[in-house]
Amino acid sequence: MTQPDFSTTAVHAGQEFDPTTGAVIPPIYFTTTFVQDGIGGFRNGYEYARGGNPTRDSLQTLLAALEGGDRAFSFASGLAGEDTLLRAIVRPGDHVLMGNDVYGGSHRLVNRVFVPWGIELSSVDMSDLDAVAAAIRPNTKVLWLETPSNPLMKITDIAAVSEIGHAAGAIVVADNTFASPYLQRPLSLGADVVTHSTTKYLGGHSDVLGGAVILNDDTLVGGADGAAESLADKVAFLQFGVGAVSGPMDAWLTIRGIKTLAVRMDRHSSNAQTIAEALVGHPKISNVFYPGLPDHPGHALAASQMKRFGGMISLQLADGGAARTFAESTKLFQLAESLGGVESLMCYPSEMTHASVRGTSLEVPESIVRLSVGIEGVDDLLADVLQALDSLPVE
Numbered sequence: 001m002t003q004p005d006f007s008t009t010a011v012h013a014g015q016e017f018d019p020t021t022g023a024v025i026p027p028i029y030f031t032t033t034f035v036q037d038g039i040g041g042f043r044n045g046y047e048y049a050r051g052g053n054p055t056r057d058s059l060q061t062l063l064a065a066l067e068g069g070d071r072a073f074s075f076a077s078g079l080a081g082e083d084t085l086l087r088a089i090v091r092p093g094d095h096v097l098m099g100n101d102v103y104g105g106s107h108r109l110v111n112r113v114f115v116p117w118g119i120e121l122s123s124v125d126m127s128d129l130d131a132v133a134a135a136i137r138p139n140t141k142v143l144w145l146e147t148p149s150n151p152l153m154k155i156t157d158i159a160a161v162s163e164i165g166h167a168a169g170a171i172v173v174a175d176n177t178f179a180s181p182y183l184q185r186p187l188s189l190g191a192d193v194v195t196h197s198t199t200k201y202l203g204g205h206s207d208v209l210g211g212a213v214i215l216n217d218d219t220l221v222g223g224a225d226g227a228a229e230s231l232a233d234k235v236a237f238l239q240f241g242v243g244a245v246s247g248p249m250d251a252w253l254t255i256r257g258i259k260t261l262a263v264r265m266d267r268h269s270s271n272a273q274t275i276a277e278a279l280v281g282h283p284k285i286s287n288v289f290y291p292g293l294p295d296h297p298g299h300a301l302a303a304s305q306m307k308r309f310g311g312m313i314s315l316q317l318a319d320g321g322a323a324r325t326f327a328e329s330t331k332l333f334q335l336a337e338s339l340g341g342v343e344s345l346m347c348y349p350s351e352m353t354h355a356s357v358r359g360t361s362l363e364v365p366e367s368i369v370r371l372s373v374g375i376e377g378v379d380d381l382l383a384d385v386l387q388a389l390d391s392l393p394v395e
Contacts, residue, residue, distance in 0.1 A: 092118025155298025
C-alpha cells in the first residue's frame with residue numbers, strides 16, 4: 001500500500017470510529033481512573049489518566065504519523081514538553097547550544113531553570129555552519145534549533161546541523177512550530193527530536209494550549225550508569241512521573257484542529273507570500289523577513305527543505321521608533337502574543353514574546369514587528385497593514 005497523503009493522515013491517523021456506537025468521531029474520555037479486572041488487570045493498559053488516556057493516545061498516534069516518528073508525547077504546553085525533554089537528556093555539567101534567534105520562552109527555560117541547576121548554555125547563529133561547529137564543546141549534549149527562527153526568520157540547514165551534532169555525540173532538537181509538519185519534517189532531514197507548541201498551527205484556532213515531543217525509538221542517550229538508554233523511554237517515564245500531560249479536552253481540540261492543518265497552512269502561506277511581496281520596497285519598511293522572498297538569504301535552503309514558506313513575517317521599520325506605534329495601529333491584525341491561529345495577530349517581540357532576553361546579546365531590535373498572517377481575505381489583511389503604515393508620521 002502506498003503511503004497516504006498528508007491530508008489523509010491528518011484526518012484519519014489515530015481516529016478509528018467508535019466500535020460500540022459507530023460514531024465517526026471517537027469519544028472524549030473524561031475519566032481520571034479505569035476499572036481493573038482484578039488487581040493489576042488493566043484494560044488495554046489503562047490504569048490512571050496521568051499515565052494514559054485514550055484521547056491523549058489518539059493525539060500522540062496522530063502526531064507521530066504527521067512527523068514520521070515512532071513515538072509522540074503530548075504535554076500541557078510547549079514549554080512543559082521542552083522541560084521534560086531536557087530533563088531526559090542533560091545532567092549538571094552538560095552544555096546546551098541554542099540558536100541565537102529562538103523563542104524567548106525556550107531560552108528563558110534553559111537560562112533561568114536549567115543553568116542554576118548546573119547546565120551550561122551558549123547561543124550561536126544556527127544558519128552559520130562554521131559558527132555552529134566552532135561552538136561545540138566536549139560536554140555539548142543538545143543542539144537546539146528553530147527554522148524558520150523566531151522572530152527573524154533565519155533558515156537553518158537541518159541536515160548539516162544534524163551531521164555536526166551527531167559527530168559531537170549531541171542530540172539535535174528541532175522546534176518545528178513555525179513550519180508545522182505539513183511544510184517541514186525535521187526527522188527525515190536528520191534531527192533526533194521534534195518539538196512543537198501545539199497551541200500554534202497544529203491547534204490552529206487560538207483555543208487550546210499544548211505541546212509535543214516526537215522522536216524515534218532508536219535515539220539513545222547516556223543513562224545514570226553510563227549505559228545507553230532509549231530517549232523515548234526516558235521521556236515517557238518523565239511524562240508519567242512528572243505529569244505535565246495534556247487533558248482530554250485539550251487533546252481532542254488539538255486533534256480537531258489538525259484535521260484542517262494542510263488546507264490552513266496553504267492559505268497561511270499564500271496570504272503571507274502576497275503580503276511580503278507587496279511590502280518589499282515600502283518607504284517605511286527597511287527589511288521584510290520572509291523566506292519566500294528570493295532575496296532572503298535562506299530562500300534556496302528553505303525551498304529545499306520546506307513545502308511552502310509559512311505564515312510568519314517579520315518587518316523592520318525604517319524609523320525604529322515607530323515600530324511600537326505601528327504594532328498598535330492595525331485593526332484586523334490583533335495585538336496579541338502567540339501565533340498560528342486562523343485570525344491574524346500582530347506582535348511587538350521586544351516587549352512581548354522576547355521580553356525575557358532584553359538587555360542580552362539575544363535582544364530583538366525595537367524596530368521589529370512580527371505578523372502571524374491568518375486565513376482572512378488577503379486584500380483585507382494587506383489593506384490593514386498599509387493603513388497602519390500610512391498612519392505613521394513621515395520622517
